[in-house]
Amino acid sequence: MVTIILRQLAAIAILGCLVQQVRAQPVDAPKQAREIAAKVCSSCHGAGGNGGDPMFPKLAAQPSLYLENQLTAFRSHERAEPDAQHYMWGPANRSMDEQLIGAMAKYYSEQPPPKGVSGNGDLIAKGRKLYQEGSAPRGIPACASCHGVTAAGQGLFPRLAGQHRQYLLKQLQLIQKAVRSAPVMHGVIEHLDKEDMEALATYLQSQD
Numbered sequence: 001m002v003t004i005i006l007r008q009l010a011a012i013a014i015l016g017c018l019v020q021q022v023r024a025q026p027v028d029a030p031k032q033a034r035e036i037a038a039k040v041c042s043s044c045h046g047a048g049g050n051g052g053d054p055m056f057p058k059l060a061a062q063p064s065l066y067l068e069n070q071l072t073a074f075r076s077h078e079r080a081e082p083d084a085q086h087y088m089w090g091p092a093n094r095s096m097d098e099q100l101i102g103a104m105a106k107y108y109s110e111q112p113p114p115k116g117v118s119g120n121g122d123l124i125a126k127g128r129k130l131y132q133e134g135s136a137p138r139g140i141p142a143c144a145s146c147h148g149v150t151a152a153g154q155g156l157f158p159r160l161a162g163q164h165r166q167y168l169l170k171q172l173q174l175i176q177k178a179v180r181s182a183p184v185m186h187g188v189i190e191h192l193d194k195e196d197m198e199a200l201a202t203y204l205q206s207q208d
């Protein structure tokens with residue numbers, strides 16, 4: 001915990017300096033985004049947003065618009081689940097203007113997608129079926145209808161393929177309880193139980 005807090009404080013201090021330095025010169029937002037990604041964000045999200053620690057979501061190959069929306073929601077404190085507050089309200093602070101948010105989002109959207117990590121075969125089969133087909137009798141729409149058949153996401157729909165299982169599970173639980181506000185998703189996942197979530201997260205982590 002202490003190391004994470006230190007990482008976070010260091011990240012915010014470095015971000016402040018980098019934004020200041022660049023303000024003194026004509027702004028090259030893509031270059032600034034690359035520098036911030038390497039010196040600040042990578043301490044938690046890994047190089048290119050493809051880190052191995054399941055505490056920190058993968059950002060690589062996320063659609064640019066989705067990333068922009070999330071950074072804006074952290075900055076305005078609209079995305080307010082406990083880990084968003086603890087970890088992301090600092091880095092996505094007011095020194096991150098629209099132009100920099102756009103450039104950070106573009107940078108991560110262009111990184112190579114994460115490789116899938118295999119898991120329990122029965123859970124993967126169950127997760128695949130629910131993801132691709134939903135369940136009409138249980139009132140669960142197919143996830144693929146928004147997140148795409150390959151779960152690569154598009155526009156405001158996030159990529160789910162190759163994401164850490166633990167992060168996906170946490171988000172499904174938080175969104176279902178409306179601790180994280182995601183209006184489109186609340187109705188969609190209302191009827192998922194814990195086993196469904198386990199299966200979906202295991203399936204999605206296994207995809208690339």
Ligand code: HEC
Pocket residue numbers: 004007008011036037040041042043044045055056057058059067070071081082083084087088091092104158
């Ligand atoms: C101290 C660790 C830490 C640092 C530094 C950090 N993040 Fe995060 N980030 C997190 C955690 C933890 C989450 C997940 C929050 C949650 O579960 O709500 C997250 C979530 C995100 C998300 C949402 C991903 C999704 O799939 O919804 C984005 C986008 C993001 N971070 C971008 C960045 C960028 C860009 C930077 C650098 C400016 C950065 N982060 C720096 C820890 C960090």
Ligand code: HEC
Pocket residue numbers: 057069131140141142143144145146147156157158159160168171172181182184185188189200
């Ligand atoms: C009607 C469209 C729609 C359907 C169907 C849908 N989703 Fe989503 N989902 C979204 C949108 C939009 C978001 C982004 C919310 C935001 O911006 O915070 C999202 C976000 C998510 C997230 C958070 C990802 C992250 O990186 O933090 C997860 C996990 C997720 N959806 C899983 C699912 C699963 C599993 C299903 C099927 C049971 C599903 N979704 C069906 C629209 C949909």
